[in-house]
Amino acid sequence: MTRKIKGIRYQREQIETPDDDFLNLDWIKKGNNRLLIISHGLEGGSDRHYVMAMAKLFSSNGWDVLAWNNRSCNGEMNRQRILYHHAASYDVRTVVDHALSNGDYKEVTMVGMSMGGGQTIRYLGEEPEFGLPDEVKKAVVISVPCSLPESVDTLSLRSNAVYERRFLGKLKDKLKRKAEQYPDIDVSALADIKKLELFDEMYSAPLHGFESRKAFYEHCNPLPFIPKISRDLLILNALNDPLLIGDCFPYHLAKDSSNVHLETPRRGGHVGFVASGSEYTYSELRTLEFLTKE
Known part of the structure; x- marks a missing residue:
């Protein structure tokens, strides 16, 4: 599915990483004290329709938005030899820490699509090792290959x-x-x-x-990190997603957790979830609902 998302104007910022590389961050700043951080899928970027639609929805509902681009994504080649992958939670950590560095945000939530969902899961699940800022409250991951080898x-x-x-x-x-x-x-x-x-x-x-x-x-593989997550997490994976099988639907882990919520709609495909007659998809509207609810 390809949509034309109108009315989005990002403000780009380039930041340095601890290993002498850089990341391109695309912001929508409206002076809100809560921020949504969006992580895109494989070979995607902040310019993909599913990122821009999520950014538009949240920026219209009282949130600042930060859509970051993985190394080498969205047009500019990175400096280091490595590119990016599903386990690049170190770059997610750099982005979150930078976003919080000015003290502008009291609340940070996260959404990751496909590979970006795997990165988000790993970032949250590494809390016992690296810690997690108090401002990070909730996250949603959509069409995420929770069991990467199977996917x-x-x-x-x-x-x-x-x-x-x-x-x-x-x-x-x-x-x-x-x-x-x-x-x-x-x-x-x-x-x-x-x-x-x-x-x-x-x-x-x-x-x-x-x-x-x-x-x-x-x-x-994101799967081992799910049981380590302490913040509220919604996993939204459609049963007819052609790239998800087996433990990509981690029912047993969600059943044993009080804060990991798994929803498996019958239809939705891979980062699809088209909602007839709506500018936004079901997954976008559900993300806003989950992350906004007290």
Whole structure:
């Protein structure tokens, strides 16, 4: 689904990361004391319709909004050798800490779509190790591959070929640009790669310091972090999402938690949730409801 979202004007800020890289942050500031932080999906950015619609909805309802872009996303290549992945909670932490640094916000909530949902889960679940600001109150994750190894396997299905081709094509182009910065990255095999799992085995895993795609997926898996989350979290995953199976619907974890809420609508697809006759999707309206409710 592609929508034209009108009336959104971001104010861009570029911030430095602890490892001498940078992140592009797109703000909507209206002087509110509560902030929504939006994390986009794989090969997305703050310019994607599902991010802009969420930003428009919340900025129209008394929130400031910060839509951040993962390294190398939304048009500008990052400096470091690494790109980004589902476990890039270190960048989420940099964004949240920066947003709170001026003391403008008494309340911060978060929403992550697909990969951004996995990053959000990990960030929240790392509280025992890194702590969590008191201002961070609630989060919603939408169409999130809670069990990443299982979700990745769905991309090999013929019915999901359109997703695999799109992701793979964008990642190949991005790696070629990265190889211009780091000529020792050998991209001679790129043209022969037809499967995302092979791309991850040959490039994504070693680029980020892993010996295999299996080790990479296991490290990036959000599932082990869900039981560690102490803040209110809504997981909104549609049963007909073609990229979600198995423990991507973590019923057992939600059942054992007082603050993790799992909703599995029968329909919604992958970051779809079209609401007939509405400017906004069901997932956007449900996110506003959940994050605003006292």
